[in-house]
Amino acid sequence: xxTVTQSQPEMSVQxxxxxxxxxxxxxxxxxxxxxxxxxxxxxxxxxxxxxEAYKQQNATENRFSVNFQKAAKSFSLKISDSQLGDxxxxxxxxxxxxxxxxxxxxxxxxxxxxxx
Amino acid sequence: xxxxxxxxxxxxxxxxTSVKIECRSLDFQATTMxxxxxxxxxxxxLMATSNEGSKATYEQGxxxxxxxxxxxxxxxxxLTVTSAHPEDSSFYICSARxxxxxKLFFGSGTQLSVL
Numbered sequence: 001x002x003t004v005t006q007s008q009p010e011m012s013v014q015x016x017x018x019x020x021x022x023x024x025x026x027x028x029x030x031x032x033x034x035x036x037x038x039x040x041x042x043x044x045x046x047x048x049x050x051x052e053a054y055k056q057q058n059a060t061e062n063r064f065s066v067n068f069q070k071a072a073k074s075f076s077l078k079i080s081d082s083q084l085g086d087x088x089x090x091x092x093x094x095x096x097x098x099x100x101x102x103x104x105x106x107x108x109x110x111x112x113x114x115x116x
Numbered sequence: 117x118x119x120x121x122x123x124x125x126x127x128x129x130x131x132x133t134s135v136k137i138e139c140r141s142l143d144f145q146a147t148t149m150x151x152x153x154x155x156x157x158x159x160x161x162l163m164a165t166s167n168e169g170s171k172a173t174y175e176q177g178x179x180x181x182x183x184x185x186x187x188x189x190x191x192x193x194x195l196t197v198t199s200a201h202p203e204d205s206s207f208y209i210c211s212a213r214x215x216x217x218x219k220l221f222f223g224s225g226t227q228l229s230v231l
Contacts, residue, residue: 002123042224043154043207043224044194044222044224044225045160045209045211045222045223047220067180081207091159091160095220102222103150103165104150104160104162105162105213106159106160106161107159108158108159109157109158109159111157
C-alpha cells in the first residue's frame with residue numbers, strides 16, 4: 001500500500017519570505033502522480049501543483065515549486081514570497097497512474113501560518 | 117474550470133436519522149467520484165469510490181450498509197449516512213474525475229453534525 005508522510009504538523013513563515021514543506025512517500029509503482037493541495041479555512045480543496053513521476057523536471061506554478069527526488073521518494077513544496085493568503089493546511093497526495101485509477105492518498109497535512 | 121457542487125454545505129440531524137449528501141459535476145461527466153471523510157485538523161480519508169452505473173467500492177473498515185453510495189448518472193453521486201450517530205459527525209468531501217482528464221475536482225464539502 002502507498003503511504004504519504006508529512007513530518008511537519010505546523011510551519012510558520014514571515015510574509016515575503018520562503019518556506020519549504022516536506023513530504024515523503026512510499027510506493028512500488030513506477031507510474032504515479034504527486035500533488036500538493038491547499039485547504040484554507042473555507043475547507044475547499046485547492047490544487048496547488050502536480051508532478052508526474054516520469055518527468056524529471058520539477059513542476060513550478062508561479063510562487064510555488066517542488067523539489068521532486070524520485071529515488072529518495074521525496075516531494076517538498078517551496079513557497080516563495082509568502083503571502084497572507086497562503087495560510088492554510090497543505091496536503092501532499094499520491095495517486096497511482098493509469099486511467100482507471102484516481103483515488104488519492106493524502107499525507108497528514110501541515111498547517112502553515114503566515115506572519116505579517 | 118470544472119465545477120463540482122456539493123450539497124448541503126452543512127447539516128445537523130438527530131441521532132438515528134439518515135442524511136443524504138449530493139455531489140454533482142456541473143459542466144462535465146464524472147465517470148468516477150470519490151467520497152472522503154475528514155476529522156478536524158486531520159487528513160482526508162478515502163471512504164469509497166463510486167462508478168456510474170455500478171456498485172461503489174468501499175475502503176477497508178468503511179461500513180457499506182451505513183454509508184450508502186449511489187452513482188445513478190454521470191453527473192450525480194450521493195452519499196447517505198444511515199442511522200447516523202454522533203461519531204458519524206465529520207466533514208465529508210466528494211471529488212470527481214472525468215472528461216478524459218487526469219485532474220480531479222473537489223466539492224466544497226459537507227459538515228455533518230449528529231446530535
